[in-house]
Amino acid sequence: MLKNKECSYCNVHINTELEEYFICQDNFIQTKYFDTEDENTFCSQECFCNYVQLEQIDPLNEE
Numbered sequence: 285m286l287k288n289k290e291c292s293y294c295n296v297h298i299n300t301e302l303e304e305y306f307i308c309q310d311n312f313i314q315t316k317y318f319d320t321e322d323e324n325t326f327c328s329q330e331c332f333c334n335y336v337q338l339e340q341i342d343p344l345n346e347e
């Protein structure tokens with residue numbers, strides 16, 4: 285039986301037996317962000333960064 289999950293950010297389907305995916309291992313973030321273990325699934329590091337609203341700050345361009 286195939287195991288399918290979805291990226292929590294972009295909702296792309298991931299076959300977890302065949303495809304690479306990312307999960308967050310940090311306990312604090314896990315309890316804060318994810319209601320279920322399945323939600324802790326991302327197709328890319330970029331999707332995870334977007335999910336936790338990682339933002340780039342450029343001090344030279346700040347107003």
Ligand SMILES: [Zn+2]
Binds near residue numbers: 296
């Ligand atoms: Zn994604």
